[in-house]
Amino acid sequence: MEQPIAVTRQSFDDWMVPVYAPADFILVRGEGSQVWDQQGKSYIDFAGGIAVNALGHAHPVVTAALVEQAGKLWHLGNGYTNEPVLRLAKQLIDATFADKVFFCNSGAEANEAALKLARKRALDQGNSSKNQIVAFNNAFHGRTLFTVSAGGQPKYSKDFAPLPGGITHTPFNDLAAAAEVIGDHTCAVIVEPIQGEGGVLPADPAFLQGLRELCDRHDAVLIFDEVQTGMGRTGELYAYTQYGVVPDVLTTAKALGCGFPIGAMLTTDELAKTLGVGTHGTTYGGNPLATAVAGAVFSIINTPEVLEGVKQRHQWFLDGLNKINQQYPIFSEIRGGGLLIGCQLTQDYAGKAKQITQLANEEGVIALIAGPDVVRFTPSLIIPEQDVKEGLARFARAVARICS
Numbered sequence: 001m002e003q004p005i006a007v008t009r010q011s012f013d014d015w016m017v018p019v020y021a022p023a024d025f026i027l028v029r030g031e032g033s034q035v036w037d038q039q040g041k042s043y044i045d046f047a048g049g050i051a052v053n054a055l056g057h058a059h060p061v062v063t064a065a066l067v068e069q070a071g072k073l074w075h076l077g078n079g080y081t082n083e084p085v086l087r088l089a090k091q092l093i094d095a096t097f098a099d100k101v102f103f104c105n106s107g108a109e110a111n112e113a114a115l116k117l118a119r120k121r122a123l124d125q126g127n128s129s130k131n132q133i134v135a136f137n138n139a140f141h142g143r144t145l146f147t148v149s150a151g152g153q154p155k156y157s158k159d160f161a162p163l164p165g166g167i168t169h170t171p172f173n174d175l176a177a178a179a180e181v182i183g184d185h186t187c188a189v190i191v192e193p194i195q196g197e198g199g200v201l202p203a204d205p206a207f208l209q210g211l212r213e214l215c216d217r218h219d220a221v222l223i224f225d226e227v228q229t230g231m232g233r234t235g236e237l238y239a240y241t242q243y244g245v246v247p248d249v250l251t252t253a254k255a256l257g258c259g260f261p262i263g264a265m266l267t268t269d270e271l272a273k274t275l276g277v278g279t280h281g282t283t284y285g286g287n288p289l290a291t292a293v294a295g296a297v298f299s300i301i302n303t304p305e306v307l308e309g310v311k312q313r314h315q316w317f318l319d320g321l322n323k324i325n326q327q328y329p330i331f332s333e334i335r336g337g338g339l340l341i342g343c344q345l346t347q348d349y350a351g352k353a354k355q356i357t358q359l360a361n362e363e364g365v366i367a368l369i370a371g372p373d374v375v376r377f378t379p380s381l382i383i384p385e386q387d388v389k390e391g392l393a394r395f396a397r398a399v400a401r402i403c404s
């Protein structure tokens with residue numbers, strides 16, 4: 001057999017379009033919540049591939065589902081349906097408010113479908129001027145041109161003008177400001193129950209309830225982007241149930257495939273009618289390989305053991321992080337829900353989140369940032385207690401270094 005091509009971190013700079021600045025080591029293997037690099041150094045994984053690997057790495061049941069399906073049928077195209085996609089649809093429908101599901105390959109695509117649905121629904125009702133979308137400052141909804149425009153961080157969209165129009169942003173958690181712009185010309189409101197990329201900022205219950213009432217009053221579609229908060233991340237299957245506010249459309253991706261690319265848009269019978277035959281689609285969406293994996297993932301995550309376990313693990317993290325913060329006070333707030341945890345840096349350490357995660361890497365733990373001032377943790381939902389303890393001990397050493 002031919003020798004594989006030799007690759008190092010330098011190869012990234014040589015060969016890759018430079019949209020990312022990855023860490024200066026290359027990971028080659030993972031098991032549960034541990035990963036190893038080319039040199040055999042071990043890391044505790046508190047990032048989970050950015051809230052994706054909700055069952056850790058190489059979970060035996062998920063791997064078995066992948067291998068079994070891989071030997072059977074990978075792909076057909078949407079001229080032919082398949083068994084795994086129908087089973088996954090039923091699992092999602094039975095566990096949520098939804099009656100219908102559209103499958104795609106990413107979070108951005110799920111949001112793209114949701115926004116297109118809302119525009120077309122209003123048009124179908126004969127209301128061609130009901131095309132305005134309300135979104136929130138600091139939000140993140142993906143990187144397609146439509147979703148990056150709906151996102152509330154102009155730094156991600158400004159270089160790609162002209163942008164799709166008809167999108168207004170107001171401050172997150174400011175119901176009065178939202179009420180001022182939501183009207184009969186509004187076709188959709190899109191919101192994350194917890195802003196993830198924006199800094200792990202939970203919505204106030206009254207804010208989401210108020211948006212629900214405004215959408216009802218003005219016949220606008222309420223879209224919850226649960227791409228990051230979904231699939232057990234907050235200790236419920238989806239965060240909307242914690243808030244007691246039911247959206248019209250819910251988008252999910254990230255942990256749904258635990259690393260196999262898949263996204264989905266969930267909605268009601270009434271709204272699903274908008275997207276009739278031929279009005280939207282994607283080649284890979286709902287293919288048997290992705291949906292077989294997601295079906296196995298779903299069966300494991302949607303159990304009381306795993307969901308209760310998330311709440312328990314939340315407490316382990318909180319206890320450990322508070323202890324670190326007592327010794328080295330660098331966090332002004334520790335917030336979030338379940339295993340989506342954000343640590344806001346104090347003024348003294350503002351802008352140093354990236355540097356802290358780099359030191360954490362050196363100490364053998366992988367953490368995330370959520371903007372320059374927030375360190376974020378989104379580990380596996382089933383991370384063992386021993387790994388939480390060891391990872392936090394390593395993280396504490398990184399914090400000690402930044403403080404010295």
Ligand SMILES: *Cc1c(COP(=O)(O)O)cnc(C)c1O
Pocket residue numbers: 105106107108109111140141142143192196197225226227228229253254
């Ligand atoms: C990650 C994320 C997205 C984008 O998902 P992709 O799979 O990267 O397209 C959208 N919305 C939220 C809330 C996210 O966290």
